[in-house]
Amino acid sequence: QMWQVGKRQASRAFSLYANIDILRPxxxxxxxxxxxxxLESMIPVKMINFPQKIAGELYGPLMLVFTLVAILLHxxxxxxxxxxxxxxMGTAIGTCFGYWLGVSSxxxxxxxxCNAQITMVQMLSLLGYGLFGHCITLFVTxxxxxxxxxxxxxxxxxxxxTLRMVAVLVSRTVGHTQRLIxxxxxxxxxxxxxxxxxxxxxxxVEGILDTLEGPNMPPFQRVARDIPVVSNxxxxxxxxxxxxxx
Amino acid sequence: xxxxxxxxxxxxxxxxxxxxxxxxxxxxQIYQPTQTYTPTSAQSFYGSNFEDEPPLLxxxxxxxxxxxxxxxxxxxxxxxxxxxxxxxTDLAGPMVFCLAFGATLLLAGKIQFGYVYGIxxxxxxxxxxxxxxxxxxxxxxxxxxxxxxxxxxxxxxLSTFAIVFSLxxxxxIILTAGIIGWCSFSxxxxxxxxxxxxxxxxxxxxxCALLYGVFALxxxx
Numbered sequence: 001q002m003w004q005v006g007k008r009q010a011s012r013a014f015s016l017y018a019n020i021d022i023l024r025p026x027x028x029x030x031x032x033x034x035x036x037x038x039l040e041s042m043i044p045v046k047m048i049n050f051p052q053k054i055a056g057e058l059y060g061p062l063m064l065v066f067t068l069v070a071i072l073l074h075x076x077x078x079x080x081x082x083x084x085x086x087x088x089m090g091t092a093i094g095t096c097f098g099y100w101l102g103v104s105s106x107x108x109x110x111x112x113x114c115n116a117q118i119t120m121v122q123m124l125s126l127l128g129y130g131l132f133g134h135c136i137t138l139f140v141t142x143x144x145x146x147x148x149x150x151x152x153x154x155x156x157x158x159x160x161x162t163l164r165m166v167a168v169l170v171s172r173t174v175g176h177t178q179r180l181i182x183x184x185x186x187x188x189x190x191x192x193x194x195x196x197x198x199x200x201x202x203x204x205v206e207g208i209l210d211t212l213e214g215p216n217m218p219p220f221q222r223v224a225r226d227i228p229v230v231s232n233x234x235x236x237x238x239x240x241x242x243x244x245x246x
Numbered sequence: 247x248x249x250x251x252x253x254x255x256x257x258x259x260x261x262x263x264x265x266x267x268x269x270x271x272x273x274x275q276i277y278q279p280t281q282t283y284t285p286t287s288a289q290s291f292y293g294s295n296f297e298d299e300p301p302l303l304x305x306x307x308x309x310x311x312x313x314x315x316x317x318x319x320x321x322x323x324x325x326x327x328x329x330x331x332x333x334x335t336d337l338a339g340p341m342v343f344c345l346a347f348g349a350t351l352l353l354a355g356k357i358q359f360g361y362v363y364g365i366x367x368x369x370x371x372x373x374x375x376x377x378x379x380x381x382x383x384x385x386x387x388x389x390x391x392x393x394x395x396x397x398x399x400x401x402x403x404l405s406t407f408a409i410v411f412s413l414x415x416x417x418x419i420i421l422t423a424g425i426i427g428w429c430s431f432s433x434x435x436x437x438x439x440x441x442x443x444x445x446x447x448x449x450x451x452x453x454c455a456l457l458y459g460v461f462a463l464x465x466x467x
Contacts, residue, residue, distance in 0.1 A: 013387070023379055024379050026379075027376070027379040027380050028380070029449065030445060030446070030449075031445070031446065031448040031449055034449065059380070059449065063452055063453065063456075066453070066456050067456065070456055070459055070460065070463075073460070073463060074463065077463060077466075077467040078467075089365075089460075
């Protein structure tokens with residue numbers, strides 16, 4: 001009887017394996033290729049007059065998304081972020097994979113509307129490698145807490161990877177309006193995502209109660225410097241409300 | 247073909263000599279289709295002879311010699327791994343290591359057995375899919391689970407260290423990074439020798455490093 005259970009499991013596993021097989025060609029890479037593509041993702045191409053080649057592989061982007069998840073987790077743990085509904089791991093994975101798959105699909109849809117020559121796998125690959133800039137920026141700025149440093153990295157590193165993606169897309173689209181729509185959307189989403197990741201996941205997202213212990217701020221420096229301003233404002237309004245009711 | 251914990255493939259030449267000698271008294275007396283090797287699972291048809299039953303450990307598929315050999319392979323990162331040692335899927339060793347990891351975390355005040363279990367299950371599944379996609383021959387899930395479980399051993403050293411010292415300083419970061427590198431290096435070494443994927447060791451090591459990084463995150467924080 002256990003044999004039948006085993007057989008059923010094996011056939012289920014086999015059908016799962018058969019489904020995975022279609023992704024097999026996208027994982028056939030060498031380490032040299034991955035390294036070359038990572039470095040290339042930070043260099044905007046100059047020639048936008050003929051379509052640039054995009055490598056349609058999924059290993060690099062998948063690893064980059066997982067790296068981003070790990071960096072987010074590390075950032076959340078070092079800053080003691082408390083997520084009210086949900087888990088740290090689930091939030092990190094949901095955010096990163098949601099961005100990668102969701103924005104890829106959205107830009108692919110826009111590319112379809114704007115007649116750009118790009119396939120879904122290529123879009124996934126392009127956006128995935130664009131996350132390399134995000135990984136570097138977040139890795140550095142989650143550990144060294146200076147807002148100005150983050151802005152420099154945001155514009156510099158984030159800007160470079162966005163420029164590369166934009167240049168590749170521009171080379172594959174005809175017509176000024178279409179180029180503007182497509183690249184504008186992508187640039188905005190990409191840069192805003194980095195901004196969001198920095199500010200949402202490395203500060204304390206706690207309730208109001210903690211701001212009431214104003215004078216006894218904990219010794220380690222929290223990253224988002226504007227929190228005390230917010231908390232002071234909250235404190236003042238709360239105190240005023242309390243005074244009014246009394 | 248598969249019984250209990252021992253999966254000797256047809257081409258494997260790795261049959262430990264001591265096991266062969268123990269099989270001789272059994273093959274004549276137990277009703278089995280032509281097998282040169284006595285099955286050790288609980289469902290095989292042993293007669294009512296108590297003396298003819300194999301010892302309990304053999305029946306459960308726990309072979310301490312193999313476990314020790316595999317442990318040594320993990321602990322010496324520069325030693326060349328033998329590709330055939332992973333032919334039998336042994337989950338007893340990894341189970342012990344996971345429990346030991348949870349126990350050392352418990353000693354540090356973190357009751358996180360659930361996290362260890364969940365992360366190892368999801369991580370094994372992810373590595374299984376990835377390795378099946380990247381290798382020419384496929385892998386079985388048991389093999390992946392077994393290798394990843396064995397390479398968890400250095401992580402146990404890290405969490406033991408975390409009991410007495412806090413790992414959040416610079417020293418802790420360096421130690422954590424070193425242990426993660428050690429674990430993923432051994433795991434990738436065993437994987438590429440078992441799957442004959444030359445030149446892709448870094449590509450296999452990186453996802454292992456991410457997985458062990460999450461374990462390290464549990465140990466450190």
